[in-house]
Amino acid sequence: MKMIRWQGLVSFIIISGLIAGAWLFLIDGIIERSIEFVGTKAVGAKVDLKKADLSLSPLGLTLEGLEVTDPDEPMKNMVEVAHTSFLMDFGHLLHGKAIVDEMTLDGVRTGTERKKSGAVKGAAVEKATAKEGASSGDTFSFPSMDIPDPKEILAREELETLKLVDIIRADIKNGKSQWKERxxxxxxSKKLKEYKARFKEAKKGLKGGVLGILGGAGELKALKADIKKDINSIKTARKDLKSEIANLKSRVAQVKAMPKKDLRRLKEKYSLSSGGLSNFSRMLFGGKIAEWTDTAFAWHEKLKPVIEKAMEEKPATAKEQKSERGKGINVRFREFKPMPDYLVKLAKVSADITAGKVSGEIKEIxxxxxxxxxxxxxxxxGDKLEGIGSLSIDGEVNRLDVSTPKNKVNMKIAGYALKDVVLSEGADFPVSLSKADSDFSLKASLIKGVLDADFDGRFNSVSLSGGDKDGDGHLKKSLYEALSDIRGFSLKVALDGTREDYKVRLSSNIDNVLKKAVGSIVKKESAKLQQGLKSAITEKVNGPISKLAGDIGGLNVFDKQLSSQLGDLEGLLSGGSSKSGSKSGLKGLLPF
Amino acid sequence: MLQMLAKLLKVLNSEAEPGQVSLAFCFAMVAGFTPLLSLHNLLVLFLILLLRVNLSAFILGLLFFTGFAYMLDPLFHKAGLALLSADPMKETFTALYNNPYWRLTHFNNTIVAGSLLISALLFVPFYFLFNLLIVKYRDYILEAIRKSKLMQFFKASKFYQAYEKIAILRGGE
Structure with a gap:
């Protein structure tokens, strides 16, 4: 029997040729779909690719029209890259590693519109939930520039004085009913009559022989003890009553001091203090800075899953991995020349921004x-940009210590022409930066989720505007006039903290200019408000406070009543005349 | 299913050399136990086509062993992990791991290594075992069945008709 089947060899060559042909024919489509699938999974929103083209000699890939949807705004692209091309190392590719020496990305744009929504079911819900949890650190709002009417203030504010008056009145009312009961x-008077009757009976007994005398004396002794006991009870009650009245009087004295505190509180709340003006720059720029900070954090959140997923830690040993049914695990051995699973040594990027073209390099992706x-x-x-003299940005994404992820960025912009930037949108005090030439630098780092950023800016040829100068009050008018006179200012901002809780420290020489311009007006207006508030508070609290004194007077009736009862009992005991007119008493009837 | 069984009987009952059928079953075991799209299976395909082995037996065997492989997965994983973690082999595997062409074979995958190891160990014993079984089947069972009354009755059944049909289509091999 012949062992070799030569036609089989021909069949093998044909089958192998067909497989290779099919692979070459289909590989571009497979790469295209793989990029879309993996990208969509990583970003959480649709990733589209118009065309992928694999070349075998030299081994390289060209991608056309890559669009990455913004997961938060599915009708916009987070990034769009018109053309990407790179060459790959074939040897490393056989190892399952994509090593790219040089990559070129042309026509990079951000925030472009999409024709179709790029939302992915499930992922969008997760993103929306995550966004809800996030909040900006400080919020900024302008204080009202109008000095309000004191009576209007009192109509909507609760006075602490009146609250205390109500509490004391309730205590007095309560005290009265308790004292009545006690x-x-x-x-x-009924008890007094009883004592008198017992006294008479005892006196009769004293006249009825030796036994009668002894019985009468015993009764008189018991009577005296009972009366003394009652006298003591009344004395104790009187003492307690006096103490309570004294306590209430002291609380009323406290109430009389309360209007001053109310006045101070309301004045601080409603007047524009010079302290507030010293931080005017915070009010003016704070909102914009919070907005930019939130945008920066939002971009970091968008890019985070892509960066973190790419740098996921792999189990060190085969035993740490879990075998998937039918797939097993890939045991890793020591590599003579270790390389990451993917590496782009140099990516040359050319991005199109509204001002023109910005180019740069990214190393070691x-x-x-x-x-x-x-x-x-x-x-x-970039240096040939419209409205920007020069721009330079550099930074790093450092994961050398996986437990301490570090991101750093430095930015310098010179000759940036700002135009119509709305600084304060509020109806109270709208301010816009109509135009300015600015130079600024930014140094920011995000280490383990903690942001530390310093901004230093200088604004020249400034034109600030806003509001109706003629229609507004003194204060606003003066502020607007001072702002419109400003031709240049500096601004320093320091930010630190986490996305959920960050602090902003802001300083600018604009504060001194404004303070100088409107300081005297603020003082005058504040004094006026203080006087108005004082009169209104006095008018409102005087009545209730004087009524309190009358209410306390009501407790004196009980004291008089107790005093009268005490007099009657003491009269009976001493034998003096009582209020009831009795002239005979226990005194002198007993030999002990 | 009937046709599959008929095909198997056809192969066993044919005049084909027992060695050709046994070798086909053994190659089918290698391709069936190991993940089908592994590089070594290209070599198996090459040998199947080049050597005079029974292709029908290979296809039937492949179906059988592929189904059976699922049950043996945990065993393959354990065997592969033991082999790949064995200290005496460490240097060799490290050298292979650093060779891009060997990496293409996915030898460092526990299922690939385990299933290939087990099927390689069973290859020669199974070849002789299958050979023996085929010879014994043809000598004793086939003859006895052919002469039995049951077979006479069976020849009139649909199953036999299917078997016959295949035999005619194949040119009465």
Whole structure:
């Protein structure tokens, strides 16, 4: 029997040729769909690619029309790249590693409109939930520039004085009913009559022989003890009553001091203090800075999943991995020349922004920076831009220590022509920067989620405008006039904290200019408001406070009542005349 | 299903050399146990086509062993992990791992390594076992069945008609 089947060899060659042909025919489509699938999964929104073209010699890939949807705005692209091309190392590719020496990205644009929504089911919900949780750190609002009417203020504000008056009045009312109850339980005129009757009976007994004398004396002794006990109860009650009245009087004295505190509180709340003006720049620029900070954090959040997913830690040993049914696990051995799973050593980027073309380089885009011990760095610059003298941005994404992720960016812009920038949109005090030539620098770092940024800007040929100068009050008018006279100012901003809780420190020489311009007006207006508030508060609290004194006077009735009852009992005991006119008493009837 | 069984019987009952059928089953075991799209299976395909092995037996065997491989997955994984983690082999595997062409074979995958190891170990014993079984089947069972009354009755059944149909289509091999 012949062992070799030669026609089989021909069949093998034909089958292999067909497989290779089909691969070459289909590979572009497979790459295109793979990029779209993997990209969509990583970003959480649709990634579209118009065309992918693989060349075998030299091994390279060209991508046309890459569009990455913004997960938060599915009708916009987060990034669009017109043309991408790169060459790959074939040897490393056989190792399953995509190593690119040089990549070119042309026509990079951000925020472009999409024809169709790029939303992906499920992912959008997750993003929306995440966004809800995020909030900006400080919020900025302009204080009202109008000095309000004191009576209007009192109509909507609760006075602490009146609150305390109500509490004391309630206590007095409560006290009165309690005292009425307590006095009812003390010896009254009925009890006095009883004592007199017992006294008479005892006196009769004293006249009825030796036994009668002894019995009468015993009764008189018991009577005296009972009366003394009642006298003590009344004395104690009187003492308590006096103490309570004294306490209430002291609280009323406190109430009399309360209007001053109310006045201070309302004045601070409603008047524009010079302290507020010293931080005018914060009010003016704070809103815009918070807005820009939120935008920066939002961009970081958008890029974070892409960066983090790419740099996911892999289990060190085979035993740490979990075998998937039918797939097993890939055991990693020591590599003689270790390389990350993917690496772009140099990416040359040309981006189209509204002002023109910005070009730059990104170095070491890698799935594992620790292998080559190099962080991802970038630098961009542009000098023939419309409305911008020069621009330079550089920074790094550092994951050399995986437990301490660091992102840094430095930006310098010179001769940036600002036009019609709305600084304050509020109806109270609208301000716009009509025009300015600015030079500024920004240094920012985000280490383990904590932002630390410093902004230093100088604004020249400034024109600030806003509001109706003629229609507004003194204060606003003066402020607008001062603002319109400003031709240049500096601004320094320091930001630190997390996305959820960051602090902004802001300083500008604009504060001194404004303080000088409107300081005296503020003082005058504040004094006027203080006087008006003082009169209105006095008018409102005087009545209730004087009524309190009358209410306390009502407690004195109980004191008089107690005093009268005490006099009657003491009269009975001493034998003096009582209010009831009795002239005979216990005194002198007993030998002990 | 009937046709598959008929095909198997056809192969077993044919005049084909037992060695050709056994070798086909053994190659089918390698291709069936290991992940089909592995590089070594290109070599198996090459050998199947080049050597005079029974193609029908290979296809039937491939279907059988592929289905069976799913049950043996945990065993393949354990065997592969043990092999790849064995200290004496470490240097060799490290050298292979650093060779791009060897990396293409996915030898460092536990399922690939385990299934290839087991099918390679079973290749020669199974070749002789299948050979023996085919010879014994033809000598004793086939003859006895042919002469039995049951077979006479069976020849009139639909199953036999299907078997016959295939035999005619194949040119009465």
């Amino acid at each position: 006095i009812d339980g003390l010896p009254d 890698s799935s594992d920076q620790t292998i080559r011990n190099l962080p991802t760095t970038f630098n961009f610059s």
